[in-house]
Every structure is written in C-alpha cells, then in structure tokens.
C-alpha cells in the first residue's frame with residue numbers, strides 16, 4: 544500500500560478542509576492522516592482526499608495539449624496506475640497536459656434533452672451546476688485526449704459512461720449543422736481489466752469520440768488484463784511488475800503525441816464532412 548501511495552502522489556483536495564473523504568463511497572474520516580483503509584468500502588488509503596465544501600471545477604482557458612482522463616471508480620487503482628504510465632510519457636516529452644481522475648469530480652447524469660427535442664441538446668450544456676461544463680471546455684481547448692478505463696461487465700466504467708453521455712452536447716452540434724469544437728482532434732484509449740472484454744470496452748469508448756470527429760491515433764488502443772484464474776487482489780502487484788502494460792500505455796501515449804504534432808486539426812479545418820447518427 545505504501546508503494547501505491549507514493550506512486551499516486553499525495554492525496555489531492557482542499558487543504559483548508561477538516562477530514563478525509565473516500566472518493567469511492569463518500570465515507571468521511573476525521574484525523575490528521577487518511578485511515579489505513581476505508582471501513583465502509585475497503586478501498587485503500589490513497590482513495591481518500593481532503594474533505595471540504597464542493598468547489599466546482601473551473602477552466603480559465605489556459606492552453607494545454609492533452610486531456611488525460613482516468614475513468615475509474617478508483618483514483619489510484621489499476622486504471623490509475625495505467626494512466627500514470629501514459630502520464631510519464633507526456634511529462635518526459637514536455638507536453639502540456641491535464642490529468643483528471645473522474646472519481647474526484649461531480650458529474651451529473653445526462654439530462655437527455657436530446658431525447659425530448661434534438662435542438663435542445665446543444666453547447667454549452669444546459670446543466671451548468673456540476674464539473675462537466677469545465678470538462679466540455681477542456682475537450683474543446685485540448686488537441687488530444689487519452690481515455691483510460693477499467694472493464695466493468697465488458698464495457699467502460701459507469702463513471703466514464705456518464706462522462707461520455709454528457710459529451711452529447713458537443714457531439715450533437717454536428718447533427719444540428721452548427722460549427723463543432725472537436726473535429727480533427729486525436730484520441731488514444733487504454734483499458735485495464737481482470738480477464739476479458741478489453742477490445743469491446745475500447746470500441747464502446749471509441750464510438751463516442753469518432754462521432755465527435757476525433758481521429759484514433761495509429762496503434763491508439765492499448766489494454767492489459769491479468770487472468771480469471773487469479774484473485775483480483777493480486778492484479779495490482781502483477782501490473783506493477785509487468786512490462787507489457789508499460790509498453791501498451793507508453794506506446795499509445797507516444798502515438799497520440801506523434802499524430803497530434805502533425806497538426807491535422809488545423810489542416811483538416813472546414814474540409815471534413817460530419818457524418819453523424
């Protein structure tokens with residue numbers, strides 16, 4: 544556990560707040576340090592962040608290139624580890640990037656305005672009360688995304704599904720024949736699981752981004768599973784000693800950067816025909 548804590552860095556959060564909140568189940572612990580493990584959901588201590596009043600995520604428009612999203616319920620679990628491997632490449636290559644662990648953020652379910660009336664679903668999203676408007680603006684501002692997800696029942700995590708549902712307002716711009724904000728940007732996808740369903744998970748994620756006009760980086764999908772014959776408690780140690788997961792994560796990150804640096808977003812401007820559902 545100590546090693547994992549060191550790797551994932553100090554718990555994030557509001558320094559003025561008293562107490563520690565488990566990002567997985569919401570349990571609040573009062574003390575100088577987070578507890579050794581969560582007594583409610585049994586998550587390790589690195590899932591705790593400082594508790595405090597919810598401060599909405601704000602994006603002030605500072606430029607950056609790559610938006611890295613850890614879509615797991617665990618901010619510092621196996622998926623977080625894989626995201627960290629991709630992050631190392633961004634850091635080594637001096638790429639301006641921002642990483643977010645979705646479990647630290649408040650994102651409401653999609654209101655599904657589109658299902659009532661297609662014109663009602665447009666950018667900016669009508670729900671401005673959670674962290675998603677900042678993510679919308681960062682998707683529009685960045686040149687590339689790297690999405691990292693665990694496999695949950697042969698698909699992405701529920702948290703990531705909620706996040707992707709909420710991108711419908713960007714996606715629907717093309718359907719409404721309005722100018723889009725995401726055409727020609729680059730995507731890479733990483734998936735981490737216990738046994739199977741990795742490719743389906745990656746494809747489920749990809750479908751959403753291709754509908755927003757993203758380009759999948761060459762060799763832009765990487766995944767690693769351990770094996771159903773093993774207890775899931777051994778997954779973390781396995782991944783940490785595994786060269787294959789390193790190659791997958793670093794390779795995808797590097798391919799995303801390489802394609803992004805080709806500047807296709809700029810070169811393809813006004814030349815693509817949005818074909819949407």
Ligand SMILES: Cc1cc2nc3c(=O)[nH]c(=O)nc-3n(C[C@H](O)[C@H](O)[C@H](O)COP(=O)(O)O)c2cc1C
Pocket residue numbers: 615616617619620621622623693694695696697698735736737738739740768775778
């Ligand atoms: C609800 C649930 C469903 C899961 N379904 C699958 C699955 O279909 N295939 C798979 O390989 N692993 C599955 N897993 C295992 C996770 O993908 C695996 O433990 C992953 O490494 C967890 O990442 P995390 O530490 O970031 O949460 C499932 C786990 C949960 C909790």
